[in-house]
Amino acid sequence: MVALVIDCVGLYCPEPLFRTRQEMDDVAPGEIVEVLADDPAAEEDLTRFAKRAGHEVVKVIHEEDTVRIRIRKGGRDG
Secondary structure (H helix, E strand, O other), rough: EEEEEOOOOOOOOOOHHHHHHHHHOOOOOOOOOEEEEOOOOOOOOHHHHHHHHHHHHEEEOOOHHHHHHHHEOOOOOO
């Protein structure tokens, strides 16, 4: 279940990365954030960010002109 959807359609590097990093703070460890983006660099940028930050990319869904990237927040929940 997705806890938060971040709509980054129309935003280009580095804005999807900045928004995702900021909004990951608003969810608890284990929750999933879905980022919707049309920036060609978004998938690579967000996958790299997730790995460095200790999160997990659980699904990447390619649609016509967009990609949905689901990231499970890492860390401890208490």
